[in-house]
Amino acid sequence: GVPAGAVRLYPLDEPGQWKGDRLAVLSAFRRHGVGAPLVRFAVRTAGELGGRRMVAYIQLTNVSFFSRLGWQPVGDPAPYVGVMHQQMAIPLSAPKAPASAANPDQRPASGSREPG
Numbered sequence: 001g002v003p004a005g006a007v008r009l010y011p012l013d014e015p016g017q018w019k020g021d022r023l024a025v026l027s028a029f030r031r032h033g034v035g036a037p038l039v040r041f042a043v044r045t046a047g048e049l050g051g052r053r054m055v056a057y058i059q060l061t062n063v064s065f066f067s068r069l070g071w072q073p074v075g076d077p078a079p080y081v082g083v084m085h086q087q088m089a090i091p092l093s094a095p096k097a098p099a100s101a102a103n104p105d106q107r108p109a110s111g112s113r114e115p116g
Contacts, residue, residue: 003026004025004026004028004029004032004034005023005024005025005026005029005034005035005038006022006023006024006038007020007021007022007023007024007038007039007041007042008020008021008022009021009042009045009046009054011046011049011051012055016050016051016052016053016092017051017052017053017054017055018046018049018051018053018054018055018092019054019055019056020039020042020043020046020054020055020056021056021057023035023038023039023042025038035065036065036069039066039069040069042054043069043090043092044095046092047092047093047094047095048094048095050094051092052091052092053089053090053091053092054089054090054092055074055087055088055089056071056087056088056089057080057085057086057087057088058071058085058086058087058088059083059084059085060077060084060085060086063086063088066088067088069090070090071088071089071090072088072089072090073086073087073088074086074087074088074089075087
């Protein structure tokens with residue numbers, strides 16, 4: 001395959017806080033559903049690494065895209081690196097382990113059958 005895009009994420013100094021930035025999709029791949037999986041990957045990865053909240057500065061033309069992915073505006077739009085942006089945030093969560101992984105000795109309830 002050919003790389004179609006990238007996203008950068010990193011932890012901030014405050015514990016549990018992460019920042020996402022530099023979402024980029026090559027022009028030939030725009031409008032082909034590449035951006036949303038990249039954003040979801042960044043959010044999932046930060047959560048898996050112990051993050052509780054991720055923030056990003058979003059260009060105003062992309063605010064509705066991020067809103068559809070669950071991000072919420074924080075404050076009012078403001079200039080960021082010379083261009084108007086909206087700070088946005090999304091809560092993060094660690095992946096939930098299946099019950100059997102959390103307790104490998106767990107037995108099925110009486111009358112139930114194990115899958116398989």
